[in-house]
Amino acid sequence: MSRTVLITGGARRVGAAIARRLAEEGWEVVIHYNHSRDDAEKLSRELQDSFSDREFPLLQCDLSNIDAVLSLFNRLPDSIQGIDALINNASTFNSGKIVETSPSFMKKEMAINFDAPFFLIQAFANTFGKGAVVNMLDTKIVKNEGGHAAYLLAKKALAELTHMGALDFAPDIRINGVAPGPVLPPPRKGNDYLKDVVEKTPLKKQVAVEDIAFSVSFLLNNPSVTGQIIFCDSGSHLL
Numbered sequence: 282m283s284r285t286v287l288i289t290g291g292a293r294r295v296g297a298a299i300a301r302r303l304a305e306e307g308w309e310v311v312i313h314y315n316h317s318r319d320d321a322e323k324l325s326r327e328l329q330d331s332f333s334d335r336e337f338p339l340l341q342c343d344l345s346n347i348d349a350v351l352s353l354f355n356r357l358p359d360s361i362q363g364i365d366a367l368i369n370n371a372s373t374f375n376s377g378k379i380v381e382t383s384p385s386f387m388k389k390e391m392a393i394n395f396d397a398p399f400f401l402i403q404a405f406a407n408t409f410g411k412g413a414v415v416n417m418l419d420t421k422i423v424k425n426e427g428g429h430a431a432y433l434l435a436k437k438a439l440a441e442l443t444h445m446g447a448l449d450f451a452p453d454i455r456i457n458g459v460a461p462g463p464v465l466p467p468p469r470k471g472n473d474y475l476k477d478v479v480e481k482t483p484l485k486k487q488v489a490v491e492d493i494a495f496s497v498s499f500l501l502n503n504p505s506v507t508g509q510i511i512f513c514d515s516g517s518h519l520l
């Protein structure tokens with residue numbers, strides 16, 4: 282029987298690359314989305330065409346709504362019997378220094394980047410009791426640049442939750458993280474946005490979405506690894 286993974290924010294960009302990789306490896310993929318319904322449907326059709334023995338259902342949810350987060354696993358399509366792995370990939374990336382951060386802005390950034398993954402892990406444990414989780418982090422969790430203060434603090438907290446949760450939920454659930462470097466420019470920014478950043482990485486290489494998906498696959502498939510964070514970042518965390 283195939284294993285089933287739920288990928289939050291799985292319709293586009295990095296999430297879609299993870300979906301493609303895991304589908305190739307034999308997983309059934311539940312594609313969560315918020316606004317990107319067209320992309321989600323297109324990806325589901327693409328995967329269905331390639332792997333007709335499996336299902337690639339969609340699940341819509343605004344993860345900034347905490348009640349919807351807590352009940353997400355109760356709203357799975359009937360065809361899905363259970364979830365073996367959860368990829369906390371959905372994110373917002375909004376700029377703002379500490380001095381500019383209002384309470385409502387902080388609340389929004391924390392809601393999607395920390396609260397949703399936290400309560401999805403809790404709900405995953407309570408509903409399914411075993412499996413694996415991968416949290417999508419950011420190479421900058423080891424730095425203290427303040428330009429995206431709320432975002433980065435949320436990702437730092439999520440990295441700590443990766444360690445704490447790995448211990449708390451062992452031996453039944455493994456929790457790991459992937460910390461990407463420059464993969465894709467933020468939505469609505471051109472590739473020039475990344476040029477300088479890429480040039481400054483030790484490997485001088487933009488990280489391919491496939492390399493991120495490869496890291497996620499490694500963490501899902503290695504039963505002896507938990508509480509680990511893979512920096513898939515062309516070496517940025519070393520600087």
Ligand SMILES: NC(=O)c1ccc[n+]([C@@H]2O[C@H](COP(=O)([O-])OP(=O)(O)OC[C@H]3O[C@@H](n4cnc5c(N)ncnc54)[C@H](OP(=O)(O)O)[C@@H]3O)[C@@H](O)[C@H]2O)c1
Nearest residue numbers: 290294295314315316317343344345370371372417464465
């Ligand atoms: N791109 C990079 O270079 C880079 C670098 C470092 C870390 N990362 C991390 O890697 C992961 C993937 O990166 P990405 O650039 O592909 O992410 P992204 O495009 O910025 O966001 C992924 C998805 O998150 C979903 N999302 C946002 N707000 C939501 C909400 N309120 N409810 C539900 N879903 C919501 C969106 O879904 P809809 O489109 O359906 O609304 C979006 O497509 C993220 O966790 C990011 O922080 C990426």
